[in-house]
Amino acid sequence: MVADGYDDVEGDIVSRVRSIVGVDCVIGVELDPHCHITLQRIKEANITILYKEFPHTDVVERAEEVLTLVLRTIRGEVRPVSSVFDCQQLGSYRTTLPLMRALVDDIIALEGQDNVLSISIGHSFPYGDVPELGVRVLVITDNDKVAGDRTATSLGARLVAMRGKTMPEYFEVEDGVTQALTATAWPVVVADPADNAGGGAGSDNTTILRSLIAHDAQDAVIGPLWDPIAVQMCFTAEVGGRFQLRFGGKTSAASGVPVDAWVEVVGLARDCYQTLGITRDSLGDCAAIRIGGIEVVMTTHRTQALGLELFTNVGIDPRQRKIVVLKSNNHFAAAYEPIAARVMFIDADGPMVSDFSKIPYTKVGRPLWPLDAETSPKLIL
Numbered sequence: 001m002v003a004d005g006y007d008d009v010e011g012d013i014v015s016r017v018r019s020i021v022g023v024d025c026v027i028g029v030e031l032d033p034h035c036h037i038t039l040q041r042i043k044e045a046n047i048t049i050l051y052k053e054f055p056h057t058d059v060v061e062r063a064e065e066v067l068t069l070v071l072r073t074i075r076g077e078v079r080p081v082s083s084v085f086d087c088q089q090l091g092s093y094r095t096t097l098p099l100m101r102a103l104v105d106d107i108i109a110l111e112g113q114d115n116v117l118s119i120s121i122g123h124s125f126p127y128g129d130v131p132e133l134g135v136r137v138l139v140i141t142d143n144d145k146v147a148g149d150r151t152a153t154s155l156g157a158r159l160v161a162m163r164g165k166t167m168p169e170y171f172e173v174e175d176g177v178t179q180a181l182t183a184t185a186w187p188v189v190v191a192d193p194a195d196n197a198g199g200g201a202g203s204d205n206t207t208i209l210r211s212l213i214a215h216d217a218q219d220a221v222i223g224p225l226w227d228p229i230a231v232q233m234c235f236t237a238e239v240g241g242r243f244q245l246r247f248g249g250k251t252s253a254a255s256g257v258p259v260d261a262w263v264e265v266v267g268l269a270r271d272c273y274q275t276l277g278i279t280r281d282s283l284g285d286c287a288a289i290r291i292g293g294i295e296v297v298m299t300t301h302r303t304q305a306l307g308l309e310l311f312t313n314v315g316i317d318p319r320q321r322k323i324v325v326l327k328s329n330n331h332f333a334a335a336y337e338p339i340a341a342r343v344m345f346i347d348a349d350g351p352m353v354s355d356f357s358k359i360p361y362t363k364v365g366r367p368l369w370p371l372d373a374e375t376s377p378k379l380i381l
């Protein structure tokens with residue numbers, strides 16, 4: 001988390017907990033890999049473990065590891081010591097793609113060997129403008145700093161060598177939509193990472209939708225589009241209602257312009273949720289509308305696409321559609337890759353830009369690739 005006036009919220013929380021419980025109490029912490037592995041939080045906690053998977057499907061397993069290690073530490077069976085390597089780089093590290101998949105499989109195999117208790121890769125959150133931004137490797141050993149430093153350095157060097165090779169191909173809007181329309185195997189699942197509410201976007205950008213409408217796309221669905229006012233109007237109109245609706249394109253300039261269209265309400269459901277692994281994510285009230293051959297699922301909670309329930313809640317089976325457009329960066333992959341004939345990424349004009357050099361940073365520590373070509377990755381703990 002980054003809050004106004006707090007660049008390291010979790011570090012602050014862990015420090016305050018430490019000041020309450022004292023130096024002898026064992027503190028274990030589980031975090032999302034899109035956190036920032038600041039030295040404050042690592043030094044103040046005894047054990048920090050991040051999820052390894054992105055999509056984050058291993059939240060429970062990692063929590064069990066934290067608990068197990070805390071209990072072993074309390075019993076005096078192990079003495080956790082942390083090593084941290086700073087790769088001085090930014091990137092997106094989807095564990096569904098080959099290089100990162102291999103790295104995660106390897107670190108799982110390394111745990112338990114050479115006194116290594118746990119290995120975490122901190123992807124960091126590139127849209128957070130904080131001094132300790134960047135990819136870091138955290139290795140916890142059983143009181144073997146030399147082995148921890150060696151493993152962290154080796155894995156850090158491997159991540160440095162992976163620079164620029166961990167992202168999927170991104171398509172321009174017209175090119176991507178045309179490819180999806182001319183596919184011969186379906187469904188084609190199209191992600192809109194730039195409008196990912198999980199990263200802070202409005203989830204109401206209309207650029208890809210307007211391109212689908214302009215091409216008169218058939219059997220296409222898109223969601224979740226955040227527009228509580230439009231959802232309310234659809235509930236008033238009821239299923240089957242047809243009316244002129246202005247929707248989407250509201251949150252900011254990066255939302256594009258609203259869509260004006262004759263719509264038919266085709267599905268309504270209250271208090272919906274979707275799932276990612278065992279995580280339940282609220283969608284709020286949902287309304288599905290149809291414009292020609294395109295269905296749009298609108299929500300009252302601003303969130304990204306995770307589970308198939310996003311569509312099935314309102315009576316749409318995404319497996320029966322040709323094009324499924326999802327506002328999400330990567331978490332959608334857990335549920336949608338298994339049903340997709342092809343997964344594509346379209347780089348639209350939402351606020352979550354894929355080119356980190358376009359982000360107007362003011363606080364980040366430099367050097368930092370790709371902002372800087374020359375860096376000096378190194379052990380920092």
Ligand SMILES: [Zn+2]
Pocket residue numbers: 032033034056
């Ligand atoms: Zn995350």
